[in-house]
Amino acid sequence: MSGPLMTGAGAAAEEPQCSVEPRVLRDVLGNFPSGVTVVTALTDEGPIGFTCQAFSSLSLDPPLVAFAPSRTSRTWPRLREIGRFCVNVLAEGQEDVSQNFARSGTDKFAGVPWAPSAQGSPVLADVVAWIDGQLWAEYDGGDHTIAVARVLDLGARPDRRPLLFHRGTYGLLRASDA
DSSP: OOSOEEETTTEEEOOOOOOOOHHHHHHHHTTSOEEOEEEEEEETTEEEEEEEOOEEEEETTTTEEEEOOBTTOSSHHHHHHHOEEEEEEOBTTOHHHHHHHHOSSSOTTTTOOEEEOTTSOEEETTOSEEEEEEEEEEEEETTEEEEEEEEEEEEEOTTSOBOEEETTEEEOOOGGGO
16 A cells, blocks of 8 residues: 555544564464465366465455465466466365466476366366366565455365364364364
8 A cells, every 4th residue: 555544534644664583574464364275267278277375265246356466476377367267275185186276387286186167177086175266356465466266166065074274384273263
């Protein structure tokens, strides 16, 4: 945000100076558990994808979701060009899938079974849920891009439990929490 902040009854205030260290921010925000997703698409050369921890539902009407790929991602620009993709919500036990799709320069789909969605994007086997989307808008998110997608189709397997990421490591729900 640039310019003065508005507080109280419309009074202008200077934007606060902030010196939060990135590592401290990561450590504090790591206390908020998140799910883990893999965003996929199909190119003429084959399937592509990347791990994305920052994912959220955004709107019911119209149906929108949001996720935030890193600006350093080499896969996101290719997905953006295609304009359609699938967000795969990983299930417990899929830590290796998450780690594999987070790497660069490897065949991320090696040994990962998948099937095309109705839109043609890869739906990974055994995920908790999948959301087929079309790029709706993009916004500056600092060292990430905030991508908003219109939901075209989706599905879930309620018998599966999600893979969680908390305090820098993968975690699971206890059976009593499911």
